[in-house]
Each structure stands twice: as C-alpha cells, then as structure tokens.
Amino acid sequence: MSTTPRPSTTRRAALGTGLLVGALVVAGCGAGGEASSAEPAASGSAGGGAPAGDREITVVATDTPAYSGPLEIAAETLEADGWTVDITYVTDIVQPNNAVSTGEFDFNFFQHGAYLQTFNRDNGTDVVPLFYAVGSPAGVYSVTHDSIEDLPDGARIALPVDPANNGRALHLLAGAGLLELAEGAQVVSTSQEDITDNPRGFEFVEVDQQTLTQTLPDVDAGFLFIRQAIEMELDPNEDALLFEDDLDAIPYRIVFGGAPDAVGSEKTEALREAFQSDEVRAFYTDFYGDWAPLPWDEDPQEQVADWWTEG
Known part of the structure; x- marks a missing residue:
C-alpha cells in the first residue's frame, strides 16, 4: 500500500x-x-x-x-x-x-x-x-451539581459564543421548564435575546467554544460538545444534567x-x-x-x- x-x-x-x-x-x-x-x-x-x-x-x-x-x-x-x-x-x-x-x-x-x-x-x-x-448531540454538564434540579437561583451557566451553538443549552433549559423562549425560536439561531422569562435568574457566560472545558469548573453548569465531555472523562448517559436527542440535533x-x-x-x-x-x-x-x-x-x-x- x-x-x-x-x-x-x-x-x-x-x-x-x-x-x-x-x-x-x-x-x-x-x-x-x-x-x-x-x-x-x-x-x-x-x-x-x-x-x-x-x-x-x-x-x-x-x-x-x-x-x-x-x-x-x-x-x-x-x-x-x-x-x-x-x-x-x-x-x-x-x-x-x-x-x-x-x-x-x-x-x-x-x-x-x-x-x-x-x-x-x-x-x-x-x-x-x-x-x-x-x-x-451535546448537553449541559456540571462538576459541582448532580442534577438540573440542584442548580441554585442565579446559577452561572457557560454557553458557546458562536451563533450556531449559542441557543442549544437555552433550548435544553427551556425544555426542562427552567426558561421560556420566544415562540417559534429556532435552535440554530436562538440567543439570549430570545429569552422571555428567566424565573431562576440564571446568568449566562458566553465563551469561545474551544474553552468550554476550561470554563466548566468555574461555573455552576456549562454546555459541552460530546467530544469535550468524553475528553473530560464525563459520561453523557450518567453525567449530563440535560442531553439532546440525536433526532433533535x-x-x-x-x-x-x-x-x-x-x-x-x-x-x-x-x-x-x-x-x-x-x-x-x-x-x-x-x-x-x-x-x-x-x-x-x-x-x-x-x-x-x-x-x-x-x-
């Protein structure tokens, strides 16, 4: 060969x-x-x-x-x-x-x-x-909290800053009943501007997607791509607080x-x-x-x- x-x-x-x-x-x-x-x-x-x-x-x-x-x-x-x-x-x-x-x-x-x-x-x-x-499919992870219910009011949550990924965690949180988004907001174009109700007062920290793994220990929770979670030795099935289905992704x-x-x-x-x-x-x-x-x-x-x- x-x-x-x-x-x-x-x-x-x-x-x-x-x-x-x-x-x-x-x-x-x-x-x-x-x-x-x-x-x-x-x-x-x-x-x-x-x-x-x-x-x-x-x-x-x-x-x-x-x-x-x-x-x-x-x-x-x-x-x-x-x-x-x-x-x-x-x-x-x-x-x-x-x-x-x-x-x-x-x-x-x-x-x-x-x-x-x-x-x-x-x-x-x-x-x-x-x-x-x-x-x-990606998810929301935490190194300090064991479940999505454990997130405190005012929790700091890291999001990727690039527009294509910015709304993925927001849609996951909305699907869990923790946020409300504008009607018809599409996941590929959703941003914080589409949040219509944030009853828990979550604070969103936007970072370059390449630094999400470094940011996770400094926030209450954060969005991770699947390869990033695996690189951090996190199990998507057991460690993700919220996780996308492939058909939704x-x-x-x-x-x-x-x-x-x-x-x-x-x-x-x-x-x-x-x-x-x-x-x-x-x-x-x-x-x-x-x-x-x-x-x-x-x-x-x-x-x-x-x-x-x-x-």
Missing part, C-alpha cells in the same frame, strides 16, 4: 501565520479560535471540478482525535485504492470553510451543519454539506463540507465510501460508546432546508 506523508508539525505551525489578517476579518461570525491557513492548491484541484485523472484528495480538518482518528482510517483505505490523500490539520474553526470556498482544499471536516450554514450566511461563502460523519450532525460542484463527484463518493466503513464505525463505537449515532443512510442535501429558516 502506498502512503502519503502527513503534514508535519512544522508545516502545521506555518499554517498559523499565513492568513492571520483574513481570519481576523471573518471572525465576526462569532466562532473565534486561533487563525490558520494553508498553502494554495493547484488550480482546478478543488471539489468536483477536478480534471479527469486527478487522483488526489485534499482535506483540511480539525486537529483532535475525534476527527483525525477516523479520517486517517479513511485515508489508508483511499490510498490502498490508488488515491493520494493530503490532510492538513488546524486548530481554528474559521479558515477551513474559507480554504474550501477559495479552492485551496477539496473538503473540510470539522463542523456541524448549523455552523456551516451560519458561516455561509455571515461570510458570503458557499460550502455545502456533502455527507454525514457522526451525530453530535440533526442540524448538529458533523458533516464533510465541499464546493457545490463536489456533490456526487467521484472524489466525494470515494471519500464517503472510505469514511462510512466498518473500520470507522468501530472507531466511533470505541471512542463514543455504543450510542454513537451514525446517520450514514441519510443525505444532508435532502435535510438542509429544514436546518435553517431565515427571519
């Missing part, structure tokens, strides 16, 4: 300086994070518009085990099938969509559908969800993003088939547990219209 060298630590360090100014300009989406960039790919190498015979797949992905683990498994399968795979890992959540939108990379792998749509809206990009990787399923012309392309189908494999399934079961939702028989292109309604 032929192999392609993965980006080295030195290369990844270099990625952190190239487009710093651009990252600061687009950071208005509220995502925050450390700026990164990548060296431009050759013209015509992005998305489904690659020239005939192009057997290279380029991916920019987030540098955490929950993403790099399954992606490396898929890369080995692709390389065994004759593809060249170039993966660049970054730590921010701003540049990967810009890099795909400008044609620097074929695909990105770091985000859920709701964040993707919010980013497109706020930054004028046109990246589309190509296929699902894994469901990503369809906009928050993790997707592979690409250019519009990548939908149904040879590269996309090759990557999808390699990723949605028994080996990757085993990785997710080992990493998340038996409950890990893998909606591989569903198509985000058919569901994307239900994620977002303007207004």
Whole structure:
C-alpha cells in the first residue's frame, strides 16, 4: 500500500501565520479560535471540478482525535485504492470553510451543519454539506451539581459564543421548564435575546467554544460538545444534567463540507465510501460508546432546508 506523508508539525505551525489578517476579518461570525491557513492548491484541484485523472484528495480538518482518528482510517483505505490523500490539520474553526470556498482544499471536516450554514450566511461563502460523519448531540454538564434540579437561583451557566451553538443549552433549559423562549425560536439561531422569562435568574457566560472545558469548573453548569465531555472523562448517559436527542440535533450532525460542484463527484463518493466503513464505525463505537449515532443512510442535501429558516 502506498502512503502519503502527513503534514508535519512544522508545516502545521506555518499554517498559523499565513492568513492571520483574513481570519481576523471573518471572525465576526462569532466562532473565534486561533487563525490558520494553508498553502494554495493547484488550480482546478478543488471539489468536483477536478480534471479527469486527478487522483488526489485534499482535506483540511480539525486537529483532535475525534476527527483525525477516523479520517486517517479513511485515508489508508483511499490510498490502498490508488488515491493520494493530503490532510492538513488546524486548530481554528474559521479558515477551513474559507480554504474550501477559495479552492485551496477539496473538503473540510470539522463542523456541524448549523455552523456551516451560519458561516455561509455571515461570510458570503458557499460550502455545502456533502455527507454525514457522526451525530453530535451535546448537553449541559456540571462538576459541582448532580442534577438540573440542584442548580441554585442565579446559577452561572457557560454557553458557546458562536451563533450556531449559542441557543442549544437555552433550548435544553427551556425544555426542562427552567426558561421560556420566544415562540417559534429556532435552535440554530436562538440567543439570549430570545429569552422571555428567566424565573431562576440564571446568568449566562458566553465563551469561545474551544474553552468550554476550561470554563466548566468555574461555573455552576456549562454546555459541552460530546467530544469535550468524553475528553473530560464525563459520561453523557450518567453525567449530563440535560442531553439532546440525536433526532433533535440533526442540524448538529458533523458533516464533510465541499464546493457545490463536489456533490456526487467521484472524489466525494470515494471519500464517503472510505469514511462510512466498518473500520470507522468501530472507531466511533470505541471512542463514543455504543450510542454513537451514525446517520450514514441519510443525505444532508435532502435535510438542509429544514436546518435553517431565515427571519
């Protein structure tokens, strides 16, 4: 089996300086994070518009085990099938969509559908969800209180500041009868402005999503993505005060993003088939547990219209 060298630590360090100014300009989406960039790919190498015979797949992905683990498994399968795979890992959540939108990379792998749509809206990009990787229900956790009923009046609760995730904990709290939200408030666009009644006087602390784990010990409760809870050795089934159902969290399923012309392309189908494999399934079961939702028989292109309604 032929192999392609993965980006080295030195290369990844270099990625952190190239487009710093651009990252600061687009950071208005509220995502925050450390700026990164990548060296431009050759013209015509992005998305489904690659020239005939192009057997290279380029991916920019987030540098955490929950993403790099399954992606490396898929890369080995692709390389065994004759593809060249170039993966660049970054730590921010701003540049990967810009890099795909400008044609620097074929695909990105770091985000859920709701964040993707919010980013497109706020930054004028046109990246589309190509296929699902894994469901990503999240929850509200605490290291000081054992149940949601134990939260005191005036409890400080940490929320991610980015608009796509800001309302998830608010909807969980509203579903538990602890808040009231404006009628018709959509989870992907809800913010504190949609709170119509806060009888317990909860105080919400908004932080960058990358710092939620560091913030949790300093507040009464906080929102965590499932991978963050697992990294903190918290059990979603036992330790979450409130937890989303996967069907309620369809906009928050993790997707592979690409250019519009990548939908149904040879590269996309090759990557999808390699990723949605028994080996990757085993990785997710080992990493998340038996409950890990893998909606591989569903198509985000058919569901994307239900994620977002303007207004």
